[in-house]
Amino acid sequence: MANAIEDDPRIIEFDVRTDEMLVNMGPQHPSTHGVLRLVLRTDGEIVSEVEPHIGYLHRCAEKIGENLTHRQWIPYTDRMDYLAAMNMNLGWSLAVEKLMKYEVSEKARHLRVLIAELGRIASHLVGMGAYGLDLGTFSPFLYAFREREKILDLFEEACGARLTYSYITIGGLTADLPPGWLQRCEAFLDQFEPIIQEYHTLLTTNAIFVKRTAGVGVLSRDMAIEYGCSGPVLRGSGVDQDLRRDGEAIYTAMYDGYAFEVAVQKDGHYPRDHEYPAVPAGTVLGDCWHRFFVRMLEVVQSMDLVRQSIDRYSACKGTIGEPLKLAEKMPAGDAYLETECPKGQMGFYLVSDGSAKPWRVRARSSSFSNLAVTPELCRGCLIADVPAVVGSLDIVMGEIDR
Amino acid sequence: MVDFLTSTIGLSGWLAWTLAATVSAVLILNVIAGGALVFIWAERKVSARIQDRLGPTRTGGRFGWLQSLADGIKLLAKEDLMPEGADGMLFRLAPYVSFCASFCAFIALPFAFDVVGQRLNVAVFFVVAVLGLEVFGVILAGYASASKWSLFGAMREAAQVVSYEVPLGMCVVVPVMLAGSMDMVTIAEKQAGWFWNWYVFHDPFTFVIFWVYVTCAVASVNRAPFDLAEAESELVAGFHTEYSGLRWSYFFMAEYGSMFLVSAMAAVLFLGGWNGPIPVATLLGFSEGTGDTAPYLIRLLGLANLVGKASLGVIIMMWIRWTLPRLRIDQVMTTCLKYCTPIAAVMFAGAMLWQIGLPGGLIPGAGRPGGEIREGWLEGPGGRAAAPPAADESRDVARVAP
Numbered sequence: 001m002a003n004a005i006e007d008d009p010r011i012i013e014f015d016v017r018t019d020e021m022l023v024n025m026g027p028q029h030p031s032t033h034g035v036l037r038l039v040l041r042t043d044g045e046i047v048s049e050v051e052p053h054i055g056y057l058h059r060c061a062e063k064i065g066e067n068l069t070h071r072q073w074i075p076y077t078d079r080m081d082y083l084a085a086m087n088m089n090l091g092w093s094l095a096v097e098k099l100m101k102y103e104v105s106e107k108a109r110h111l112r113v114l115i116a117e118l119g120r121i122a123s124h125l126v127g128m129g130a131y132g133l134d135l136g137t138f139s140p141f142l143y144a145f146r147e148r149e150k151i152l153d154l155f156e157e158a159c160g161a162r163l164t165y166s167y168i169t170i171g172g173l174t175a176d177l178p179p180g181w182l183q184r185c186e187a188f189l190d191q192f193e194p195i196i197q198e199y200h201t202l203l204t205t206n207a208i209f210v211k212r213t214a215g216v217g218v219l220s221r222d223m224a225i226e227y228g229c230s231g232p233v234l235r236g237s238g239v240d241q242d243l244r245r246d247g248e249a250i251y252t253a254m255y256d257g258y259a260f261e262v263a264v265q266k267d268g269h270y271p272r273d274h275e276y277p278a279v280p281a282g283t284v285l286g287d288c289w290h291r292f293f294v295r296m297l298e299v300v301q302s303m304d305l306v307r308q309s310i311d312r313y314s315a316c317k318g319t320i321g322e323p324l325k326l327a328e329k330m331p332a333g334d335a336y337l338e339t340e341c342p343k344g345q346m347g348f349y350l351v352s353d354g355s356a357k358p359w360r361v362r363a364r365s366s367s368f369s370n371l372a373v374t375p376e377l378c379r380g381c382l383i384a385d386v387p388a389v390v391g392s393l394d395i396v397m398g399e400i401d402r
Numbered sequence: 403m404v405d406f407l408t409s410t411i412g413l414s415g416w417l418a419w420t421l422a423a424t425v426s427a428v429l430i431l432n433v434i435a436g437g438a439l440v441f442i443w444a445e446r447k448v449s450a451r452i453q454d455r456l457g458p459t460r461t462g463g464r465f466g467w468l469q470s471l472a473d474g475i476k477l478l479a480k481e482d483l484m485p486e487g488a489d490g491m492l493f494r495l496a497p498y499v500s501f502c503a504s505f506c507a508f509i510a511l512p513f514a515f516d517v518v519g520q521r522l523n524v525a526v527f528f529v530v531a532v533l534g535l536e537v538f539g540v541i542l543a544g545y546a547s548a549s550k551w552s553l554f555g556a557m558r559e560a561a562q563v564v565s566y567e568v569p570l571g572m573c574v575v576v577p578v579m580l581a582g583s584m585d586m587v588t589i590a591e592k593q594a595g596w597f598w599n600w601y602v603f604h605d606p607f608t609f610v611i612f613w614v615y616v617t618c619a620v621a622s623v624n625r626a627p628f629d630l631a632e633a634e635s636e637l638v639a640g641f642h643t644e645y646s647g648l649r650w651s652y653f654f655m656a657e658y659g660s661m662f663l664v665s666a667m668a669a670v671l672f673l674g675g676w677n678g679p680i681p682v683a684t685l686l687g688f689s690e691g692t693g694d695t696a697p698y699l700i701r702l703l704g705l706a707n708l709v710g711k712a713s714l715g716v717i718i719m720m721w722i723r724w725t726l727p728r729l730r731i732d733q734v735m736t737t738c739l740k741y742c743t744p745i746a747a748v749m750f751a752g753a754m755l756w757q758i759g760l761p762g763g764l765i766p767g768a769g770r771p772g773g774e775i776r777e778g779w780l781e782g783p784g785g786r787a788a789a790p791p792a793a794d795e796s797r798d799v800a801r802v803a804p
Contacts, residue, residue, distance in 0.1 A: 023550050031635035045554075045731050134635045136626065136728025142453040208627055208727045383554065384730040387635045 020048065027056045031134045031387035034397030038374070040386065047386060050378040052371055057401040065361030069327040070096045070350075071170050073361065077348075078164035080363065081399040083126050084342045086119035086155070088399075089168040091339040095348035096170045098250050099335035102324075107316035108172040109254055114309040115158070115168060117302040118185075122151040123342035124295045124302075127394040131292060132203055134391035135212050140202045147195065150188050157181055171324035182310050189303055196300060204289075204296060205277045213288035217377040217389035220286055227376075228369040231344025232298065233393055235264040236291035243340035251339055258308050263297035265290070270297060288392035295394070298342075327356040343367050343394055363402055367395040426519045430508045438658040439470040444713075445720050452724045480647035487548035488644065496546060497645070497652035500539025504659035507532040511666055512587045514676040514704030525586040526574050529667060530567070533622070536660060537563040540631060540641045543653070547644040555640025558731055559624065559631035565738045566621045572746035573615035576608055576753045577601045577671040590675025597679035602672040607752035612672045614746045619664035621734065623657065626723035628734055635728075658716075665715025666708060673711050676704030 023040045026032035035056035041049040061076045068076075077088040090112060097104070104112070129144030152162045158177055159167035167174055203209050219229070224237040234241055242262040244255045261271035265285055270276070276297070283289045332354035338347035344366025351360040370393045377389045407418035443458070446469065450457030462468025484493055507529045509519035522528050537559055544556020580601055581589040593599050602612045621628040632640035642653050669675060683700050729737070 021550060023554075029638060045558075132727065136629070136633060136635055137724075137726060138449075139453045139724050142455065146454055202725070203727075206727065208729055211733055212727060212730060382730055382732065384630075384633065384636050384728075 019043075025386065032390065033130065033395055036371070036390070036395070036397055036400075038386065038390070040383070042383060045382050045384075047378055047381055047383055050375050050386060052374050054368075054371070054397070054400050057397045059402065061402045062361050062363060065350075065358060067357065069356045070330065070358060071324060071326050071328075073358075074166045074169055075164060077363075078166055079398055080365070080402055081123070081341060081343055081346070081367070081396045082163060083396055084119045084123035085163065085165050086115050086168060087123070087339065087341040088346065089166060090116050091337065091341060091346045092348050093168055093170045094250055094254075094339060095335055095337040095350060096330070098248075098337050099330055099333060099350060099352060102171060104172045105318070105321040107313060107318060108320040110309045110313040110316060111173055111177065111320055112168055113254060113258065114185075114306055114313060115155075115173070117305040117309065118151055118154065120302045120342045121299050121306075122148045124299050125151075127295055127342070128199065128203070128292070128299075131391045131394070132209075134387040135209060137202070137209075140199060143195075143198065143202070147192055150192075154181065154185055154188065157184070169323045172321045174323060176320050182314060185306070186310060189306060193303065196296070199296065200277050204293060205280065210280045210282065210289060212384075212388055213292060213392070214280060214282040215284050216288045216381065216385050217392060218284050218287045219291075219373055219377060223373065223376060224286065227373045229344070229373060230366045230369065231340070231342065232263075232291055232294040233344060233370045233373075235262065236294045236392075237286035238265050240264045240266065243338060243345055247340065248337060251337065255305075257312070258305055260301050260305055263294050263301055288388055291392045291394075329354065329356050330358070338364065341366060343396060343399065344370055346399070363399075365399045365402065367393075367397075367399045371395050371400060426509070430519050431505060434505055434508060434659045434662075435655060437662055438655040439474065441658045441662065441716055442470040442473070442654065443467060444717065448717060448720045449724045452721070474651065477647050477651045482648075483644075483646050485548050485644050489546040489548070492542050492546035493644075494649070496539045496543035497649040497656070498539070499542060500536050500656040501652045501659070503532055503535035503539065504656040504663065506535075507663050508659070510586060511663065512590060512670065512675065513708055514701045515587070515591070517701055517705060518587060521585065521587055524584045526578055526584045526589070526671070529586075529663070530571060530574055533660060533663065534563065534567055536656060539653075539656070543645065544641040547641070549644050551637045551639075551643045552641050555631045555633075555637050555643070558633075558637075559641060561731070562624070562628065562630060562734055562738075563622055565735060566618050566742070569614060569738060569742035569746040570618040570622055572743070572750050573611050573618060574667070574671055576611050576750055579750075579754060579757065580604060580608070586670050586675070590670050590677065593674040594677045595681055595684075597674065599677075600672060600674040605753060605756045607749045607756055608672070611746060611749040611753065612668070614742055614749065615668060615672065617737070618742055618746075619668060620719055620722065621738065623660040623664055623719075625661065625719050627726040627729050629723070629728060630731055630734060633728055661716050661719055662712055665719070666712035668715055669708055669711035674707075676708040678703070678707045 021042050023042055025040055026037040027035040037053040039051045040047050065073045074089055077092045078085040080088050125144040125148045129141035132140035156162050159165050219237050221237045221239055224234050330352040332352055334351040336349040338345045346366050347364030349362040350358045353359040378386050407413045447457045458466025458469035460466055461472045510522045510525035510528045512518035540559045541556045544552040577589055578584050581592045593601055601608050624631050642650055
């Protein structure tokens, strides 16, 4: 550790040796996003080492999955990334459908895109608002929640639940949309679009916000790839990877015909960056600011996708089709599928022995890999940077501990 | 009041002084306690409106104006908790040290002409010095709590407040220099008349230094974006992490008391004190001499002016708090040492040179005559300005009051 301190250019007083102090940040701490426990080794305000401890929210979801049928396990996926439960449902459903080589109806496909992208907006809103909270500003958090509530209202209308939906299910969706839903959804998008500029004013371009995030927690491109980071964390480091475009056929087929640009900086430019505030001076690709900005861009991108899916969904004739029965025998074999969830690439693995229950269920969490870079990013930073870095990774403990 | 007690009622000197002191102390205490209740309620309403909420709406009928009182009763009834490893005596002492510092500083604060706890010839110095003592309570609280987070908060506060005392001191010296007195009553008197007589508009240097004062004042009372000592997302609750119930509320009262105090200081030193922007009383023909009620009316008007200005300052602090993210400790120190201190020093020198070159201000005759200012200046501390005003002199001054 001594080397780490001496290598850090920000630490000037080499000749002053002070005592180190071990501090527990969490599991009960306002800014660790749930029950994450970080053990900080601090020297005054400087953090020389951060060690994340996980497992406080472990609920044996994977083991439980071996005793339930495939569809019965859907509610357990809700409780993984509880901020984007729709995307979790989708990931598991697609994994099972991959095993069965099942294809949902065209209408259900577009509805899934619509719901999944709305879920992404909701998740990024929480990530964005909570990040403001981590940096000490409370109001953007409530502004974000105000808009998220409207998305939850839409979800509630569609499936009856506001947090744990179990809406997208194996073989389609549990129900079709109620009448008038699409108009309400479009009204929400119209109302939400100008508000994004407010978020940019309050956070993205705010001088103090930029000071707190620019150049802090720089995750290099190579390190991001080595640690298996994914989602906005990976794209924030400049890696052009989005499973909606680069994923497996069964997943990319869902987005077939949809036009979107991956939110990543290429040649110093973000897609359509003339529409957004300029990247402030002092930021480095891969720092907290870029991770945050990628999320903001993805909100706009998802809104665009939602609009496209509304058009395609309403153009489809017929019904969304019936989902599979609660207990249906699966072909023997195994399947693994990763989908692009708001937090990153969430993978589901299942082994089937031909019965109605999976023989083995396994989930690969994106937040877990994203959290793993914390010790690297926080080495030698200040205490105030720890929430800034952890918040920019946008982790959800329910997904890490499962 | 002492004169009244000795001459009219015929009390002996020491008894009259004690009685007068008690009455003043109780009055000020109630002003702080009552003010804190009002400001806590106001903070809730202001923050709620900023965040698209309603805030308290029910307690006490409309607008929830009794909410703070209800909270006070709740805090009174709370269990008295103290951490096991805490240093009992210091832990109990700390809130009162903080509160007393805030309270004592009010003694020298003039609310209107002659409406002052104790007129001091070194009032400015006294207020700054006593307000600086507030940090001792915070350090004690952090040290005695036996909590690492509290200790971090206390150390931050110590570093921050001690640093910001330097530019704050330079800022308050400028009006002192212009008025030629440290007596706050005299300083306010010198700004009587129209608002262009206020020291903030005296010359460009005082205008700049007013904003430096605002920055330093916000930092010295630990309000956002400088609220590092109780940074929620980093240090749980900072120095008062382990406090609950009434002791915690004392810290709060001290905080709101200090907020009001630095705002009132700004009003007295830069914004004309109890003199309104328009000399209403003079225009209406009120003066000390006209009738029995006129002096009271003038004082009442002055009181409203000063409390209004100070409250405006407090509300602006709230507005800032609910809008901006928090700075990091190194940035707070940079702001102080690299920006506030040099700017304050240069502005101090500039204001001094201005006094020599253009003593009357830019527009001759618009401000106070230069000769008079320099006269008071040359007399130095303890000179005419510091002496208690003679009866006819006070009358002369009050004529140009609000």
